[in-house]
Amino acid sequence: MNRKMSDKERKLNIDAAFHVTGRTKYLDDLPEWQGTLFAKVFYAPKAHGEITKLDYTKAAQSDGVFRILSYKDIPGENQIGGIIPDEPLLAETELHFIGQPILLILADSELQAEKAKSLVEIEIKEKEVIVDPKEAFEKGELLHASRTFTLGDTNAAFEDCAHVFSGEVASGGQEHLYLETQGAYAFPQNRGSIVVHSSTQGPTAVQRTCARILGVSMNQVEVDVNRIGGGFGGKEDQASPWAAMVALAAFVTGRPVKYILSRHEDLQMTGKRHPYKSEYKIGFDEDLKIKAYEATFYQNGGAAADLSPAVMERTLFHATNSYSVPNVSVTAHGCKTNLPPNTAFRGFGGPQGMFVIESALHNAARKLGLPFHQLQERNLLIEGMEFSYGQIVAEAKAVDCWDQAKRQYDLSRWEREVETFNAKNKYQKKGLSLMPVCFGISFTNTPMNQARALVHVYSDGSVGVSTGAVEMGQGVNTKMVQVAAHAFGIDSQRIKLENTNTTRVANTSPSAASATADLNGKALQDACNQIKDRFTAFIKRALQLKAEDLVGFKEEQVFINNKKVDWPWEDLVNKAFLARENLSAKGHYATPKIHFDKSKEKGHPFAYHVYGTAITEVTVDCLRGIYHFDAVRLVHDFGSSMNPGVDLGQIEGGLVQGMGWMTLEDLVYNEKGELKSGTLATYKIPDANYAPDVIDVQFLETDGHDLAILKSKAVGEPPLMYGIGAYFALTNAVLAFNPNANLTYEAPMTTEKLLMALYS
Ligand code: MTE
Ligand code: HPA
Ligand code: MOS
Secondary structure, eight states, X not given: OOSOOOHHHHOOOTTHHHHHTTOOOOGGGXXXXXXXXXXEEEEOSSSSEEXXXXXXXXXXXXXXXXXXXXXXXXXXXXXXXXXXXXXXXSOOSEEOSTTOEEEEEEESSHHXXXXXXXXXXXXXXXXOOOOOHHHHHHTXXXXXXXXXXXXXXXXXXXXXXXXXXXXXXXXXXBOOOOSSOOEEEEEEOGGGOEEEEEOOSOHHHHHHXXXXXXXXXXXXXXXXXXXXXXXXXXXXXXXXXHHHHHHHHHHHHSSOEEEEOOHHHHHHHSOOBOOEEEEEEEEEOTTOOEEEEEEEEEEEOOSSOTTHHHHHHHHHHTTTTTBOOSEEEEEEEEXXXXXXOOOOOTTTTHHHHHHHHHHHHHHHHHHHTSOHHHHHHHTBOOTTOBOTTSOBOOOOHHHHHHHXXXXXXXXXXXXXXXXXXXXXXXXXXXXXXXXXXXXXXXXXXXXXXXXXXXXXXXXXXXXXXXXXXXXSSSOHHHHHHHHHHHHHTOOGGGEEEOOEETTXXXXXXXXXXXXXXXXXXXXXXXXXXXXXXXXXXXXXXXXXXXXXXXXXXXXXXXXXTTEEEEEEHHHHHHHHHHTTOOOEEXXXXXXXXXXXXXXXXXXXXXXXXXXXXXXXXXXXXXXXTEEEEEEEEEEXXXXXXXXXXXXXXXXXXXXHHHHHHHTTOOOOBOTTSOBSSOSXXXXXXXXXXXXXXXXXXXXXXXXXXXXXXXXXXOOSSGGGGGGHHHHHHHHHHHHHHOTTOOOOXXXXXXXXXXXXXXXX
């Protein structure tokens, strides 16, 4: 990082000291209650078929087993589908993917439950297994309605194009590999209600699902989340089944029930990033401006809809990434396959859409004989352009970031160095690529863009803050503390952030879409402002001020007309309390201005966009096909970052996670729907050695955006897409070695694929 930051400016992550000293508490650190039962799932061993025999008498008699639950024990509805009701919690007769839960075994210990699993007898009449999205599409296996976004008239525009190219693109799935696996712990309460501790990004989603399974109303289920050890989208919806299972078991047995998945179970049973297969057609005019772009996306949704319709929608929203395209027609199909239902993963379908247009441009540049980045640059998004979904580009940050990256990192010199290196080395080649990103911030489903917060000021001047935000490592707790401290003008030491709990803050949207800090932060500001308004009225009465006098709160003091009066925060709070003022408030926020009409596929779905440009350099060993990333240097639009330390962490983590998706991480299912990369020996994610030697982040200095919390733009997902640059740095290195290489645009670019490409 080049920008110099003082410690104060960097701001500490309030969790950092506890993380690095191992004192942070996660779900599995909850003390175990006496009488706790431990659950294990017996799941489908085949990807598609009908259960013809299921006998668990032996398993039920096994040591320590208390009870085995099947779908028949569900008092409510056996349904967990969030968007579309197409997924049972426990399978009834049909099995749709390997890992689909069938039985819940409850025992005195995890080991006993595990042992009993092997005693379950099952026979299955197998049916045809589909794992490929295009095959599913051809057979009419769709999870939900296909959608098309259009702008202008692509048919007419292609007629006038000087150059037209078409091709196919594929991108792979991705395992979330959150450090903390999925899990939940349920406690029965009086009169049939339940408390569930869950490792979830979506406490309300968990609450709703538990209530549905139990057949009770939502107020009977309290969901509590201390923090989670990573989610990356994998716990937006897919934390719910485990919570519903332990809730069910606690409800039925009257005992506390705990289930924390082993890594193996988690890898087998949970959905991942959607693999995509896509086709495109792109046309340019004489000046190499894109005139028309068409794409068809085949999304591999797995066996149930889960969040796929929303993910698919975000693919369409990001199909043209950071480019001005006047005529667009993009269609997406949500294809049903016999894999675990795929789900949210950082970027939420956006990366899959963006990889296709980047591939289209890369292929076109190659055919036209000009550098990839020249073609990208010529087509960058400019202010006033319309996205295919009707929103007008309000900030011209795409060009700003691109230009600043070229200038600050001296791209022409960098390119010359790469060329010199390549000229000197026969079997080592460097590749360079630029990757622009434009990512829309807001849940694309407008009603989800709301949040609530609860603030208590205690009579000693300390403050308790509850919001709907879940801390998953992204630093939202720190940001919430900053928001409250800023609002009250007090030291952040005074503020405690409470667990995320559905009883304190109801009807939460999941912590997702990178919008958690914006939504919850603004709700928190609303709550703080209500209390400040009461303090202001109280101060005015107490000091007999005039109506127009300005009361402010800064530096732990009261300010009147911008002048400090000697009235410290603690004393103010205490006096207000004695005067019987209300020291608590509930805040609410709903993002203004956004809307979207699905019947027309037009509107203004995003509060704002986040922009950036990354430059990636890789060195390829052309004898072995192995490679190392030398550097990623990027310019990112943070708005006005409220916490550069936290935000830089998001950039680095997102970038490297995106690079992993594009290169190392090879999620493999065979034709029987069996996961062949189901261990960490066969599924590699980036580590410190893989990470680029240099990650340099420059801040695009702007005033920030009013709809961003404290003008600090959302940062969680956008950097993942810089990782797409890794793919094209590699392809450019391949072309430096073999200009006639037969490139197929199929991510991930594993070393095996790279080696084949070098000699193709
Ligand atoms: N960072 C960490 N350390 N752990 C995570 O699980 N999830 C990502 C991103 N960064 C994640 C993370 C995803 S998928 C999203 S949507 C955002 O954080 C969610 O948090 P935010 O809305 O506060 O950015
Ligand atoms: N992003 C992330 N998660 C979501 C979204 C979205 O747009 N919509 C529903 N869940
Ligand atoms: Mo993030 S994929 O929106 O949880």
